[in-house]
Amino acid sequence: MGSNEVSAEPLMICAPIRSQCVEQILKNMHQAKAQGADVVEISLDHITNFHPHNHLQTILTNKLLPILFSYRPKWEGGLYEGDENIRLEALQLAMELGADFIDIELKAFSCFKTIMEQKKKHSNHGKIIVSSYVDGVTPTTSELLNLVTLMQATGADMIKLVTNAEDITEIKRIFSILPYSKVPLIAYSVGDRGLISQLLCPKFGGFFVYGTLDGNPVPGMPPLETLQEAYKLEHVNEATKVFGLISKPVGHSKGPLLHNPTFRHAKFNGMYVPMFVDDLKEFFSTYTSDFAGYSVGFPYKEKVLSFCDEVHPLAQSIGAVNTIVRRPIDGKLVGYNTDCEGAITAIEDALIEHGCNDGGEVLSSPLARRLFVLVGAGGAGRALAFGAKSRGSRVVIFDIDFERAKSLASAVSGEAWHYKALASFEPEKGAILANATPIGMHPNIGDRISVAEASLKEYELVFDAVYTPRKTRLLKEADEVGAITVSGVEMFLRQARAQFNLFTGLQAPEHFMREIVLSKF
Numbered sequence: 422m423g424s425n426e427v428s429a430e431p432l433m434i435c436a437p438i439r440s441q442c443v444e445q446i447l448k449n450m451h452q453a454k455a456q457g458a459d460v461v462e463i464s465l466d467h468i469t470n471f472h473p474h475n476h477l478q479t480i481l482t483n484k485l486l487p488i489l490f491s492y493r494p495k496w497e498g499g500l501y502e503g504d505e506n507i508r509l510e511a512l513q514l515a516m517e518l519g520a521d522f523i524d525i526e527l528k529a530f531s532c533f534k535t536i537m538e539q540k541k542k543h544s545n546h547g548k549i550i551v552s553s554y555v556d557g558v559t560p561t562t563s564e565l566l567n568l569v570t571l572m573q574a575t576g577a578d579m580i581k582l583v584t585n586a587e588d589i590t591e592i593k594r595i596f597s598i599l600p601y602s603k604v605p606l607i608a609y610s611v612g613d614r615g616l617i618s619q620l621l622c623p624k625f626g627g628f629f630v631y632g633t634l635d636g637n638p639v640p641g642m643p644p645l646e647t648l649q650e651a652y653k654l655e656h657v658n659e660a661t662k663v664f665g666l667i668s669k670p671v672g673h674s675k676g677p678l679l680h681n682p683t684f685r686h687a688k689f690n691g692m693y694v695p696m697f698v699d700d701l702k703e704f705f706s707t708y709t710s711d712f713a714g715y716s717v718g719f720p721y722k723e724k725v726l727s728f729c730d731e732v733h734p735l736a737q738s739i740g741a742v743n744t745i746v747r748r749p750i751d752g753k754l755v756g757y758n759t760d761c762e763g764a765i766t767a768i769e770d771a772l773i774e775h776g777c778n779d780g781g782e783v784l785s786s787p788l789a790r791r792l793f794v795l796v797g798a799g800g801a802g803r804a805l806a807f808g809a810k811s812r813g814s815r816v817v818i819f820d821i822d823f824e825r826a827k828s829l830a831s832a833v834s835g836e837a838w839h840y841k842a843l844a845s846f847e848p849e850k851g852a853i854l855a856n857a858t859p860i861g862m863h864p865n866i867g868d869r870i871s872v873a874e875a876s877l878k879e880y881e882l883v884f885d886a887v888y889t890p891r892k893t894r895l896l897k898e899a900d901e902v903g904a905i906t907v908s909g910v911e912m913f914l915r916q917a918r919a920q921f922n923l924f925t926g927l928q929a930p931e932h933f934m935r936e937i938v939l940s941k942f
């Protein structure tokens with residue numbers, strides 16, 4: 422990513438406040454302080470019936486944190502539609518009354534300067550941020566640098582550049598300009614694909630990160646609470662190794678809540694972030710050496726194999742990779758599968774715990790000879806099918822895509838059925854049922870795979886790879902009819918433990934990780 426001197430500016434976490442009334446703004450400021458923000462950005466264009474003098478005075482006399490005021494016009498993505506002079510005079514007044522920062526759009530800067538000169542009143546300490554919002558695809562690096570030069574030429578104390586990334590690969594351009602500004606530069610991209618521009622900026626030379634208040638989510642901005650609990654960006658520096666979850670969607674993942682605290686616990690300088698990826702080819706050809714490894718989630722576990730330089734034999738035979746490590750000695754991407762052992766050992770341990778070891782016979786695994794009914798033949802399903810087969814189970818596979826079910830069944834000498842047949846399928850007593858589809862995952866928690874209610878009680882154990890919620894509807898119903906149930910949370914924990922070992926070369930702190938999962942999931 423070019424030379425990346427880490428910013429000399431101390432890290433600042435800023436909470437955006439977009440409320441309609443001043444009382445609410447003051448409450449939000451309290452909340453922001455309690456949740457660890459260093460500064461708040463108050464959008465004046467969101468206040469209804471805004472009376473500059475009264476409102477600014479009330480806000481500033483009650484301020485708990487440094488305040489940045491913006492007053493965004495419609496032409497730059499804000500709500501203000503009135504006269505430009507009135508808008509700029511309000512910002513000038515904010516400076517006069519003691520604002521710590523005000524944000525002026527690059528296009529409005531010369532008018533603002535004239536107003537400042539006419540008023541001849543300057544605040545002692547307030548800083549001017551000149552900003553520019555670029556809609557559409559993020560411009561090239563040299564176009565962005567030109568914009569930075571233009572903004573710097575205004576004499577601003579700080580400059581701010583915001584883009585609206587349509588693809589995660591655009592963020593590389595944001596990172597690449599961070600070290601080149603002569604004044605402190607705030608640069609990021611909004612939207613889901615832009616989240617890493619906030620989270621990784623301290624590594625690449627940025628210093629200003631937005632974090633949202635509880636109950637005020639903004640796509641592409643991490644919640645303040647997650648910044649505090651998971652990321653702790655104050656520990657991130659140039660040497661921090663970045664790991665990411667490649668998935669689409671990716672926001673549901675609890676990986677950051679587990680991996681980041683575990684890295685810190687093990688004193689490993691690493692960071693784990695969600696990466697919303699639309700196109701694997703673009704992604705890997707853009708980020709050629711920036712990241713140290715990846716988890717791979719839905720829907721890429723099979724497709725990602727062709728982007729690995731080497732694939733571990735187990736992952737190769739399964740045909741699905743959920744973990745990639747960039748090998749330090751040669752930078753090659755090596756793919757692994759930690760889902761398989763994670764899921765199968767979770768099921769085996771639950772059977773052993775319940776004393777289900779087949780009539781006292783000593784078998785290598787409590788899964789040996791059992792019927793293993795698998796629903797879903799995608800990446801996670803493949804891992805379960807190969808794992809069950811390796812333990813001597815007889816595998817039956819249901820999938821909405823019958824061809825996919827057939828191809829997996831032939832790889833594990835199993836039987837394939839169309840998903841529709843699940844509703845009338847009668848398992849033998851003692852069988853295992855495993856859901857490896859996303860059915861029942863948050864927010865669709867009322868859904869469950871269409872297994873017949875009457876046949877549910879025939880299963881000795883029901884497993885659900887879905888881990889949000891911990892107890893899916895399928896597992897609740899299985900509990901009610903007396904089956905042993907295993908939550909996807911257990912698989913999630915185990916696959917993540919193995920990932921930690923591969924990512925860091927250290928031994929995962931098992932007890933610590935389990936505690937996090939028990940308390941936070």
Ligand SMILES: O=C1C[C@@](O)(C(=O)O)C[C@@H](O)[C@@H]1O
Nearest residue numbers: 674675676716717718743760
């Ligand atoms: O299936 C999963 C879940 C996951 O994608 C997540 O949501 O964090 C992470 C992957 O490593 C794992 O194989």
